[in-house]
Amino acid sequence: MALTTILGAGGPISNELVRILSATRTPLRLVSRNPRPQAGAEVVAADIADPQQAIKAVAGSSVVHLLIGLKYDLKVWQELWPRIMTNTIEASKRANAKLLFFDNVYIYGKVDGPMTERTPYAPISKKGAIRAQLATTLMDEVKRGRLTAMIARAADIYGPSDAQHGLPNVLVFDAFAKGSKASWLINDSVPHSLTFTPDAARGVAMLTERDFAWNQVWHLPTASPAPTGKEFIAMAAPAFGVKPKHKILNRGMLKVGGWFDPLVRELYEMLYQNDSPYIFDSSKFAREFGFAGTPYAEGIAIAARSFRKP
Secondary structure, three states, rough: OEEEEEEEOHHHHHHHHHHHHHOOOOOOEEEEEOOOOOOOOOOOOOOOOHHHHHHHOOOOOOOEEEOOOOOOOOOHHHHHHHHHHHHHHHHHHHHOOOOOOOOOOOOOOOOOOOEEEOOOOOOOHHHHHHHHHHHHHHHHHHHHHOOOOOEEOOOOOEEEOOOOOHHHHHHHHHHHHHOOEEEEEEOOOOOEEEEEEHHHHHHHHHHHOOOOOOEEEEEOOOOOOEHHHHHHHHHHHHOOOOOOOEEEOOOHHHHHHHOOOHHHHHHHHHHOOOOOEEOOOOOHHHHOOOOOOHHHHHHHHHOOOOOOOO
């Protein structure tokens, strides 16, 4: 069978994807800067920001998944993301490999209505501008016939305990697991789509299996309708055996918090995603593949069980 290489192994999407592909006995190469041994997979240590390391890491691959997650820091993104994309494209070309880029929705900016694959790129954040540069660079190669690739986008993620950077995990699940009060950003009364990490990985696996899916942008399966913050917390509380108590983190609190916490400071420019409806439409995927995403109550219950495991 053809070799699949995952760049950025060890994250929540990668971990779920490895489980799916291992079950089909797909030959796997897992690449990261500090990889962990994985039964049945080749493990490679590499820095994809270095061109030669990227070429070596991808050599011999048929499919490459770019799932790298950089430190949430604007300067790091500005320095490393363009290099990583350029190097991955070149390495994929040399290997004659197909390339899937796992993306987010920063590229769309503030949208009035549902986000679809046809939503124009109009970033209003510095991080969004970087994502627009990456997506444009990749799809320009596709348009010129130099590369077979696709972009798979997810909304904000939530999931089992290894999805530790998903905001619902940080603000709701972690708090409830400790018996504490949950938090929500800015406005708990507007709908906010959330992609369940196992669904994102399942979607990625399904996309790469279909020839027709390549050279397009896809929204990964995300349940609809999107819950409000209040509704999400109300579903999560009984799953964790607690009362649905929560507080709102407003802009003033986060501004002050940013003085002491670099991550909060980096998050501040993205708060436009939380003050009004944030609706992610994955109906294109549902029509083609017959899977519309795990219902929120079910996904939350699965996540809650993972927090109870030793």
